[in-house]
Amino acid sequence: MSARILGVHPADDGGLPMAVRRAAAAGARALQLFTAPPTYYNEKVTLKPDKAAKVHDALDAAGIARHHVMVHAAYVLNTASPEEPKALRARAGLAKELERTTVLGAWGCCFHPGSAGEGDPQEAAVRVGQAIRHALENVPEVNRTRVLIENTAGAGRTMGRTAEEIALMLAQVPPELRHRTGYGLDTCHLFAAGHDLHSSRDAQRALLEHFARVTGERPAFLHLNDSQHPFASNKDRHALIGEGAIGAEPFRWLLNDPFSEGIPLILETPSERRTVVEDDVTADPADARMIALLEGFLAA
Numbered sequence: 001m002s003a004r005i006l007g008v009h010p011a012d013d014g015g016l017p018m019a020v021r022r023a024a025a026a027g028a029r030a031l032q033l034f035t036a037p038p039t040y041y042n043e044k045v046t047l048k049p050d051k052a053a054k055v056h057d058a059l060d061a062a063g064i065a066r067h068h069v070m071v072h073a074a075y076v077l078n079t080a081s082p083e084e085p086k087a088l089r090a091r092a093g094l095a096k097e098l099e100r101t102t103v104l105g106a107w108g109c110c111f112h113p114g115s116a117g118e119g120d121p122q123e124a125a126v127r128v129g130q131a132i133r134h135a136l137e138n139v140p141e142v143n144r145t146r147v148l149i150e151n152t153a154g155a156g157r158t159m160g161r162t163a164e165e166i167a168l169m170l171a172q173v174p175p176e177l178r179h180r181t182g183y184g185l186d187t188c189h190l191f192a193a194g195h196d197l198h199s200s201r202d203a204q205r206a207l208l209e210h211f212a213r214v215t216g217e218r219p220a221f222l223h224l225n226d227s228q229h230p231f232a233s234n235k236d237r238h239a240l241i242g243e244g245a246i247g248a249e250p251f252r253w254l255l256n257d258p259f260s261e262g263i264p265l266i267l268e269t270p271s272e273r274r275t276v277v278e279d280d281v282t283a284d285p286a287d288a289r290m291i292a293l294l295e296g297f298l299a300a
């Protein structure tokens, strides 16, 4: 059994190096970060080399590879928006996300494509693809860092709930830039969007193969989350693994499937701590428990 690259998205109180230390303390080999406050566009925020160097030092000390780091883009970047000023600002924000992610030497930055609003979904997909292209054209390729679409739970007119939509967005990127982009799958979002990853191992396999066939490639990362809400609810509320509507068993199948090999597998499950002391390097107890649970699935 080959090991899996399991990670968490820890609190970053006290700075990004503290998040790295908390991930390592949870027993993780990977982690996800925000490089700027996720409720802002941050289209002018750069990651200074001295700040990046501190993150690299923390990663080296923790024994976590740079390409096991994922960056999650700001939630407010609605690159699909039919309102032009909003879409343009989101596009600028996405390019900066990729720039900051590249400075870190991270695996990639994932983003939610946003909502088509009152507009045509086809046109929205084109706008998302153009935003990816804009980011790739404005940030030189270094360290193979990629910009990655995250599938969504499908609430309202949000884009990215199906493999077909993701493929349509990726198809807007010119072939010579295509290797610098891709997508990842969040298990809670899949389940909430009505994809069967839970009824049987065969159903899960068929689902993963469907995404690979339609998009032309395997996912570049997975987010491992159980769901607080039932199947096909379109509600994006994460639960601890085995404590939601998906249940533990589908995660055991997923971790033992070749699809989860060699890519970051990031938990975005609820934390136990309500507040985090800035200089506290210990892991959130729930994160440590989840990593141990998943490791157990692999050993079994």
Ligand SMILES: [Zn+2]
Residues within 6 Å of the ligand: 072, 112, 150
């Ligand atoms: Zn996300």
Ligand SMILES: [Zn+2]
Residues within 6 Å of the ligand: 150, 186, 223, 268
């Ligand atoms: Zn996610």
